[in-house]
Amino acid sequence: MKFQAVIGLEVHVQLLTNSKIFCGCSTKFGAAPNSQTCPVCLGLPGALPVLNKKVVEYAIRAGLATNHSIAPRSVFARKNYFYPDLPKGYQISQYELPICINGHLDIEVEGEAKRIGITRIHMEEDAGKLVHADIPGVGDDSCVDLNRACTPLLEVVSEPDLRSADEAVAYLKKLHQIVVYLGICDGNMEEGSFRCDANVSVMPVGSATFGTRAEIKNVNSFKFVKQAIEYEIERQIELIEEGGKVVQETRLFDPNSGTTRSMRGKEEAHDYRYFPDPDLVPLVISDDWVEDVRLSLPELPAARLQRYQAELGLPFYDAEVLTATRELADYFEACLSRYPQAKPVANWVMGEVTRGLNDSGLAITACPVTPDLLAELLKLIDTGTISNKIAKTVFEEMWQTGKAPAAIVEEKGLVQVSDTGEIERLIDEILAANQGQVEEFRGGKEKVFGFFVGQVMRASKGKANPAVVNDLLLTKLKG
Amino acid sequence: MKITRADVEHVAKLARLELTDEEAATFTGQMDAILAYVDKLNELDTAGIVPTAHAVPMENSFREDVATPSIGIDNALANAPSRVEGFFRVPKVIE
Numbered sequence: 001m002k003f004q005a006v007i008g009l010e011v012h013v014q015l016l017t018n019s020k021i022f023c024g025c026s027t028k029f030g031a032a033p034n035s036q037t038c039p040v041c042l043g044l045p046g047a048l049p050v051l052n053k054k055v056v057e058y059a060i061r062a063g064l065a066t067n068h069s070i071a072p073r074s075v076f077a078r079k080n081y082f083y084p085d086l087p088k089g090y091q092i093s094q095y096e097l098p099i100c101i102n103g104h105l106d107i108e109v110e111g112e113a114k115r116i117g118i119t120r121i122h123m124e125e126d127a128g129k130l131v132h133a134d135i136p137g138v139g140d141d142s143c144v145d146l147n148r149a150c151t152p153l154l155e156v157v158s159e160p161d162l163r164s165a166d167e168a169v170a171y172l173k174k175l176h177q178i179v180v181y182l183g184i185c186d187g188n189m190e191e192g193s194f195r196c197d198a199n200v201s202v203m204p205v206g207s208a209t210f211g212t213r214a215e216i217k218n219v220n221s222f223k224f225v226k227q228a229i230e231y232e233i234e235r236q237i238e239l240i241e242e243g244g245k246v247v248q249e250t251r252l253f254d255p256n257s258g259t260t261r262s263m264r265g266k267e268e269a270h271d272y273r274y275f276p277d278p279d280l281v282p283l284v285i286s287d288d289w290v291e292d293v294r295l296s297l298p299e300l301p302a303a304r305l306q307r308y309q310a311e312l313g314l315p316f317y318d319a320e321v322l323t324a325t326r327e328l329a330d331y332f333e334a335c336l337s338r339y340p341q342a343k344p345v346a347n348w349v350m351g352e353v354t355r356g357l358n359d360s361g362l363a364i365t366a367c368p369v370t371p372d373l374l375a376e377l378l379k380l381i382d383t384g385t386i387s388n389k390i391a392k393t394v395f396e397e398m399w400q401t402g403k404a405p406a407a408i409v410e411e412k413g414l415v416q417v418s419d420t421g422e423i424e425r426l427i428d429e430i431l432a433a434n435q436g437q438v439e440e441f442r443g444g445k446e447k448v449f450g451f452f453v454g455q456v457m458r459a460s461k462g463k464a465n466p467a468v469v470n471d472l473l474l475t476k477l478k479g
Numbered sequence: 480m481k482i483t484r485a486d487v488e489h490v491a492k493l494a495r496l497e498l499t500d501e502e503a504a505t506f507t508g509q510m511d512a513i514l515a516y517v518d519k520l521n522e523l524d525t526a527g528i529v530p531t532a533h534a535v536p537m538e539n540s541f542r543e544d545v546a547t548p549s550i551g552i553d554n555a556l557a558n559a560p561s562r563v564e565g566f567f568r569v570p571k572v573i574e
Binding site for chain 2: 143145
């Protein structure tokens with residue numbers, strides 16, 4: 001029997017606010033344990049939550065960017081369960097009336113476009129953190145840090161529209177790119193700012209009903225998502241083929257072994273007894289508010305990708321690379337506004353700049369070659385002051401020193417030689433020293449031409465103007 | 480709706496309450512009576528009426544996104560039955 005996988009993703013997006021969702025405690029990462037807490041996020045009796053307005057604005061942003069309807073009225077609900085990292089005994093979330101409904105994202109896998117439905121986006125608070133700290137005398141006990149409790153999250157719930165691990169990863173990457181572009185999430189998966197649970201089931205190909213699903217938790221990189229889903233699909237198929245049955249359960253992904261394993265004993269805990277939170281009044285969002293947020297949205301990656309191809313005439317590949325992150329696209333456009341030729345700028349940004357960033361581990365925002373400097377460099381090539389090849393040498397020097405390209409060219413004597421007299425002298429020397437190859441060329445072996453060009457360029461230390469070299473060489477060899 | 484003993488035991492378990500046989504029997508009867516009382520509402524036709532989540536006719540109570548000082552680690556831990564360094568200390572939870 002052939003099987004078909006069915007996958008839905010639940011993604012938690014941690015929002016880049018200054019303060020928590022229901023209190024004024026700071027959300028800064030890495031503070032001393034429990035130093036960012038107050039009666040609200042500690043769940044002390046009588047403390048009342050008040051909603052952070054920024055969280056609502058960010059939720060609207062995310063909703064609009066992923067084609068959702070924004071609910072004119074939404075309500076917070078309590079999700080009840082016991083866990084030591086959850087001080088109130090319930091998590092404030094949204095249930096029946098979430099803020100965003102009926103969205104979608106378009107993904108592309110192996111050249112095929114597909115629309116993935118998004119059921120909803122809702123706002124909720126994060127729980128605290130259980131730490132197994134290496135403190136003398138603690139033994140087997142766990143330590144609780146509530147700094148993260150009450151940190152604002154969006155939960156983005158997809159429809160079960162994904163059919164392979166690759167589709168799941170494509171969807172996840174797209175969503176990640178959008179929330180980072182929107183400036184509402186730092187996208188750091190290792191620190192847990194963007195995390196994913198995957199619901200996976202399999203069914204016989206052509207079946208109309210889905211199989212029983214398992215929920216996989218703890219997948220914190222794109223690579224692990226792919227691994228975890230692929231493993232889980234295989235596991236379920238094997239289980240069914242051996243006559244077994246998939247049980248509905250939560251499974252934990254283990255990055256070390258690349259496998260998933262059952263988290264036992266949580267079955268009954270799934271009865272969350274949601275009810276509207278009486279401490280929080282309903283949220284009413286006017287059309288005006290939605291329109292204000294819509295107007296404030298940055299250009300999204302899909303629109304930018306389109307524009308780079310249609311208006312700047314860049315190939316799809318270039319457009320995709322340049323729009324991968326907002327910062328890179330912003331850098332590219334800053335260069336372009338100073339040197340308005342898209343293709344050469346694209347080549348430099350995707351080539352030297354990207355290589356420099358990879359080698360140094362720097363972010364594009366810390367790139368030592370600023371858009372101003374890169375544009376100046378390109379202008380020097382245009383005016384014939386330096387060749388493209390020398391420009392790369394100059395670029396490296398700019399990267400190291402932060403100096404202006406003109407100053408480096410001057411300092412190092414890198415000005416291109418276009419003076420025919422000087423180049424002619426070099427050519428004569430080289431032809432004289434390589435009579436054998438001259439004969440070969442004249443005998444019809446034109447490939448030797450490249451050899452001569454190389455020799456002349458080397459003799460000039462790369463400074464000879466290649467166009468002039470070509471012309472002169474041809475005249476002399478043919479003459 | 481009829482409340483059964485199984486319902487009471489289930490809810491008690493979710494709430495981490497340990498009930499004696501006697502208590503379970505008492506609560507089954509009491510909860511059933513309470514629900515029967517509330518059931519009276521079903522006599523009304525509520526089609527087309529928006530569910531009321533809140534008794535107070537209020538909406539949109541916000542705070543601005545400004546970080547304010549926290550209460551300090553010692554205050555936060557003042558009521559903790561057990562602490563270690565800056566942490567709450569709890570029995571090990573097995574996942």
